[in-house]
Amino acid sequence: MRYLVKDIFTADPSAHVFNGKIYIYPSHDIDAGIPENDNGDHFDMRDYHVFSMDSIDGEVTDHGVALDIKNIPWAGRQLWAPDAAYKNRKYYLYFPLKDKTDIFRIGVATSDKPEGPFIPQSDPIKGSYSIDPAVFDNGDGNFYMYFGGLWGGQLQRYRNNKAIECGHEPKDDEPALCAKVVKLSDDMLNFAEEPRDVVILDEKGEPLKAGDHKRRFFEASWMHKYNGKYYFSYSTGNTHLLCYAIGDNPYGPFTYKGVILTPVVGWTTHHSIVEFQGKWYLFHHDSVPSGGKTWLRSMKVTELEYNEDGSIKTIDGMRN
Ligand code: FUB
Numbered sequence: 437m438r439y440l441v442k443d444i445f446t447a448d449p450s451a452h453v454f455n456g457k458i459y460i461y462p463s464h465d466i467d468a469g470i471p472e473n474d475n476g477d478h479f480d481m482r483d484y485h486v487f488s489m490d491s492i493d494g495e496v497t498d499h500g501v502a503l504d505i506k507n508i509p510w511a512g513r514q515l516w517a518p519d520a521a522y523k524n525r526k527y528y529l530y531f532p533l534k535d536k537t538d539i540f541r542i543g544v545a546t547s548d549k550p551e552g553p554f555i556p557q558s559d560p561i562k563g564s565y566s567i568d569p570a571v572f573d574n575g576d577g578n579f580y581m582y583f584g585g586l587w588g589g590q591l592q593r594y595r596n597n598k599a600i601e602c603g604h605e606p607k608d609d610e611p612a613l614c615a616k617v618v619k620l621s622d623d624m625l626n627f628a629e630e631p632r633d634v635v636i637l638d639e640k641g642e643p644l645k646a647g648d649h650k651r652r653f654f655e656a657s658w659m660h661k662y663n664g665k666y667y668f669s670y671s672t673g674n675t676h677l678l679c680y681a682i683g684d685n686p687y688g689p690f691t692y693k694g695v696i697l698t699p700v701v702g703w704t705t706h707h708s709i710v711e712f713q714g715k716w717y718l719f720h721h722d723s724v725p726s727g728g729k730t731w732l733r734s735m736k737v738t739e740l741e742y743n744e745d746g747s748i749k750t751i752d753g754m755r756n
Contacts (some may be wrong), residue, residue, distance in 0.1 A: 437738040437756055439725060440496050441487065446731035448517030448656070448706040449547025449719040454527070454550040458712055460487040460496075460719065461520045461529065465732050478731040480612040481515045482506075484531070486551045491632070492712060492737065502552030503529060503545050509558050510543070512536045516589075517656065517706055520581055521571040521624065528624045529554040530581065532567035532589075542569050542583060546627055549586065563627050565599070566591045570708075571620070571687060574657035579624065582634060582687045584615040585655030586673060597631055608647025612636075615670060616625045617687055634668060635689040636681045644692060648676045651692050659686065662716075663746055669696055671705050678705050678720070680748060693747055695730050696740070700753035703730040709740060716740040718751060 440446070452459050461484065466684035468480035474658035483504045489496050500645045504512045512534040521528045529545045529552065541560030547553060567589040570582045584591045586605065591613055593603035605613060636644045636653060644652045654673025659666060669680040669688045676699035681690035697705060702723030710717055718740040726732035741749045 437736050438493070440453070440489075440735050440737060441498065442725070442734075444493045444498075445726065445732045446483065446485070446487075446735045447704070447721040448568075449721065449735040449737075450517070450519040450658075450708045451710045451717070451719045451737075452520060452522070452550075452708075453712055454522055458489050458492070458710070459520065459550045460489075460735065461518050462487070462669065462721075462735050463515065463517050463733075467729075467732060472730060474587055476514075479514060479588075482553075484515060484518055484529070484552075484658060486520075488551060491716060492715075499551035502547075503554045503556065508533065508543060508545075508556045510522070510535050510541070510560055512538055514540075516540075517568045519570045519708075520550070521573060523573075523624055525581065526624070527552075527554070528571070530569040530571055532569060532585075533560070533584075535560065539565070540567050541565060542567075542581075557625060561626060563631070565594055565597075566616070567599045568655050568657055568706075570657045570659060574686055575661075578686075580617055580659070581620055581627075582615055582617050582657035582659055582668070583631075584613075584653070584657065586613065587654075589655050591655075601724060606646040608645060610646050610647065611643040612646040612652035615653045615668075632687055634687075636668070637691045639692070641691075643689075645717050649673075650677060651679060656704075658708050660709045660711075662742065665746060666690070667709070667748075669707065669709060671707075676700070676703070676705055678707050682746070695750045696748050698753040700724075701728055702733055704733070705753070716742070722753070724756070 545554035700722035
């Protein structure tokens with residue numbers, strides 16, 4: 437495993453290969469002096485930096501501030517885990533941010549260059565809510581956004597894409613809340629349809645239950661394709677695992693398959709998976725360099741390997 441950046445704190449790394457290089461779009465953690473709570477108020481980030489590297493062991497270039505909260509017209513607070521996509525000679529940065537009423541929405545900003553600077557749209561994406569957008573290029577002209585996160589990520593405040601009066605999680609024996617998936621419009625700036633549930637099934641074909649904290653979705657969606665199958669991966673939040681489930685198309689359903697990464701030092705765990713020069717890599721973060729401060733994380737990379745049957749070899753989160 438390799439820490440990628442030492443002079444600032446970085447988390448939630450979304451890695452992509454653009455123009456033959458790896459570009460990483462992480463959160464930029466800061467010490468805002470806000471006490472830690474279950475609402476995640478201590479994650480009070482204010483800008484994004486974009487990083488690139490020519491090779492997996494090579495030098496990491498910090499391209500500086502790519503988007504600052506002060507330039508986002510609808511901003512309230514907290515720039516959380518972003519992702520990026522490329523289409524038709526334009527780069528798109530998708531980001532979760534609380535609006536002026538303290539509700540998380542998902543915004544989009546555009547640039548002609550992968551490293552930015554990115555110019556934000558004047559409003560969040562219509563119909564967006566919650567956090568952690570991950571945008572998947574299906575290679576057929578269609579792009580899908582996966583999103584959602586529990587607790588501070590506010591997903592429990594919605595049912596069927598509508599805000600409910602009193603946010604709550606289902607009872608332990610009821611189906612778990614799901615991440616959401618939605619096809620993006622041709623211009624990449626809107627949802628092309630109503631978001632759908634990313635249903636994760638257990639070995640009996642039943643949706644995972646809300647009480648199944650070691651397997652149910654919490655936050656940090658990612659999608660990648662391997663040998664024609666769709667791998668939806670995510671964090672289980674309060675049990676601190678990165679897990680994955682496999683399906684036959686971008687919408688699922690997906691069947692739970694196992695753990696990618698065991699708990700790391702720190703509360704959150706978040707990742708991306710990318711193929712580069714014939715190998716697969718897991719980008720993630722932990723709080724080791726800050727001495728365990730959960731809100732000051734550092735991104736890392738390690739190789740990810742598959743077994744013959746397409747399952748992923750579990751990685752030890754405490755390995756350094
Ligand atoms: O970085 C803030 C939040 O912490 C992210 O949006 C979550 O996925 C968790 O990593």
